[in-house]
Amino acid sequence: MNKYIDRLLSGLDKAVETSARGSARSHGRRSFLARAGASVLGAAALTPVLPFDRRASAAGAETADECSYWRHCALDGNLCSTSGGSLTSCPPGSSASAVSWVGTCTNPEDGKDYLVSYNDCCGKPTVSSATFCYTSEGERPGYRMGLYNDINWCMANTDKGYHCTVSVVVGLAE
Incomplete structure (x- = not known):
């Protein structure tokens, strides 16, 4: 054998x-x-490149009707209202970023300028069905961090994965 x-x-x-x-x-x-x-x-x-930069996604993005809403004048990202959340709250299973960027947007109904805080919602993967907006009115270069929207603001959270962005009016601009 x-x-x-x-x-x-x-x-x-x-x-x-x-x-x-x-x-x-x-x-x-x-x-x-x-x-x-x-x-x-x-x-x-x-392989994704770190830190996360949303400008690459903006090249093929078309501005949807949701993106033309006045609160979204400086928004760069996926709308939470089209991915399981609302205009001002993150979807279940995600959390608001600890840091954010701020824009000044004019409400066409009363003609007043408002400060709008844009918070990324973190901790869930991005969904392809979400509406992507790239309006970026008043955006500043990267060295003006509070006015720069092209980075992943989830970097300050434990869960760093970007999911979507909410638009919260924080007050009247003076």
Whole structure:
């Protein structure tokens, strides 16, 4: 019985060796390295880049009717009202970011300017059915953090995953 297994393994060894040598003759190291490099580059392109930057999503976004609502004048993100929450509250299972950005929006009904706090809701994955808005009126460069909306404001929370954004009126602008 052992002689039979030895012959079988010896034949398997020769078949693998013949296949490996044939592959080595037809495929050089350079073609292997080129394919391996392309695979690594492709995997890197699919991996999210940190910190999270929503400007890439804005390129293909179309402004929906919900985005033209006056409170959304400086909003950059998914509307919580279209992903399980409301205009002012996060969806169940998520929590408001500990930090936020502020915009000054004009209410067309009374002509007054209001301070609007935009809080990201954190802790749940983003859903593709949510309405994405990129209005960004009055946005400032990244060094003016309280007025910059292109970063993931969930960075101050334990759960850092971005889900959506709420618009809360905090007072009359003077």
